[in-house]
Amino acid sequence: MPSVAISVLKMQNPLDSSPTASELCGKTLRSECFSLLRELQNADGGWAFHNGEQSRVEPTCWALRALFASEPYANDQVFRKAARFLQTSQLEDGSWPATSQMSTGSWVTSLVCSVLSGDALSADYVKAGLKWICEDFPRDSSPLRRFVQSLRPKSATVSQNDSYRGWGWTPRTASWVEPTAFALMALQEAVPQQLPKNVVERRNLAVSLLYDRMCPGGGWNCGNPRVYGVDGDALVLATCWALLALRDAPEKAGRALSIEWLRKEFANTQSAGSLAVARMALQNYGIEPPQAERNLQDWTAEDLAEQGTHVLAWVCMALDPARHWPAVAVTNQKTSEGRAR
Amino acid sequence: MSLRNRELIPSFSRPPSRVMIRKVARYEEDLLALIYESLREFQLPIKDKTVLLKPNLVGLDPQGVMNTHPAVIAATRESFLKLGASRVLIGDGPAMDRDTYAILESVRLNEFTGKLGKDFCDLNIDDVERVQLETRATRLKELFLPKTVLGVDFLVSMPKLKTHHWAGVTLSLKNMFGIVPGSCYGWPKNVLHWAGIDRSILDINAAAHPDFAIVDGIMGMEGNGPIQGTPKAAGVLLLGNDPVAVDATACRVMGLLPERVEYLSRAGTMLGHVEASKIQQLGEAVDGVRTQFAVLPEFSRLVA
Secondary structure, eight states, X not given: OOOSOOOBOOOOOTTTSOOOHHHHHHHHHXXXXXXXXXXXXXXXXXXXXXXXSOOBHHHHHHHHHHHTSSSOOTTOHHHHXXXXXXXXXXXXXXXXXXXXXXXXXXXXXXXXXXXXXXXXXGHHXXXXXXXXXXXXXXXXXOHHHHHHHHHSOOOSSBOOOTTOOOOOSSTTXXXXXXXXXXXXXXXXXXXXXXXXXXXXXXXXXXXXXXXXXXXXXXXXXXXXXXXXXXXXXXXXXXXXXXXXXXXXXXXXXXXXXXHHXXXXXXXXXXXXXXXHHHHHHHHHTTBOOOOOSSOGGGSOHHHHHHHOHHHHHHHHHHTOTTOTTTXXXXXXXXXXXXXXX | OOOOSOOOOOGGGSOOEEEEEEEOOOTTSOHHHHHHHHHHHHOOSOTTOEEEEEEOOOSOOTTSSSSOOHHHHHHHHHHHHHTTOSEEEEEEOOSSXXXXXXXXXXXXXXXXXXXXXXXXXXXXXXXXXXXXXXXXSSSOOEEEEXXXXXXXXXXXXXXXXXXXXXXXXXXXXXXXXXGSXXXXXXXXXXXXXXXXXXXXXXXXXXXXXXXXXXXXXXXXXXXXXXXXXXXXXXXXXXXXXXXXXHHHHHHHHTTBOGGGSHHHHHHHXXXXXXXXGGEEXXXXXXXXXXXXXXXXXXXXXXXX
């Protein structure tokens, strides 16, 4: 259990008390974000990063996450159109490309598998995607490469355990924190019958990799905790995704340290995207985000859309207390071990 | 109409390049006047054109030592507008942190430029276009590059004067790594590392073909750059119409030998001039502003 001091989230019954001005602002902003997100759906069912651009897999996944964060979606027209866009974007090998012009799969495969995991009409697509994920090993940690590395003098540039294996942003590169976290979350959310046989091994290796790549002071950056003997600085988004991915993993001291790093960092976080995702990550661990210099109401829905559909979607999700992913931990005990999903 | 992806011209048939060095001790100086006057000397074909400034925005940098300083970016933007550009965009795609707006907030860019709105482009998530790589310096046959970069009339690389722990130095050519979209290649853009950093620099620059370079060397970084190095005041701005020549000159200002920087040496055969004899020097002389930058032991061969 994390040793950090935490304040406990109290589940508010709307009938118990009147909403505060801040809560009302949050509701208004969420409603505006929600409306704008719906408006931004392209005719092909997908979303672009910005209005008027071509539909892409990543913003489509985040928009779906936000629009259906707390509602049943299977028969909704918006969802079906978007699911169709995602289904037709899948490559023959089961992966999804970052953009429709690309012919190789990428990390967004994990996002699609997550967002379509509950959709019966997408089951075959998701199963193929999960198979691709479990068969996609990064090149930097192949047995041959590790053998060759073992014959060389120990590198002074980086310190990491190459026997752990996660996922890269693109195939046949190296393991990085964020794609590893997204793949882990996709595997966690999948229907068990859809999972390939090696899933347990992949999960264990990936969890070990995330812990191995943690920054010495807690938190994560892209995956370089120490370079040339200098400790790397953690980053908010990478830390959030890693913490969400490790929500169900065995507790290690580093996780509590990272939660505490994020809690402290939250107060100084200046961007809407990081504030939104950090809020969701902390709440997923049952921690009420502390007062911050900035809050999400500092931006309008249009400002957020300018930063990208993914940012608009994250804020929409962060302002939805009933979201089922990543869920707000329901707890009235002094613990951070709330409901994970 | 885009000017990108122009034909490569062998070094021997290129006209001499022009590089200007200006002494600037502090960011509080009148950078607008200085940059405007400097740019006027180049008589750039930018009237009624769209210009994209591509600064080096690497990470959260409240101290202003890692990224191109916002005062330089803002003054350059204002200068191009004064010189008749119809629109001056600012865009970058940071390599390590996908929260580009967190970086913008940390450097307080809006305080210097005013609200940019759609005049700022997060190149990591811009619409992309397939570009066939003519140079084939790497094994990559194509790259997907941002439409904004490919569509502008005039592209300006605006790096910080820094040493780099993998490439030796990071200047205007290496700065172009930032146009490769993270949404396609990740954070970091690891495909480029596997293809070879030095070689990737050549392919990217041949494809995107920056037209001009302005190096922020007022405060640079030495040692373990581009993020964890030591701040080093060099007190200069470098400007030029050939990014290779600007980088070569910047190396000389840093007390380093450009011919020994692998990618720069190769760039001198196809993208621009490295040889000092083919660079027309304007403003200050290199000898008058040279400041020795420390490098990691792996790059001791670069020291002049």
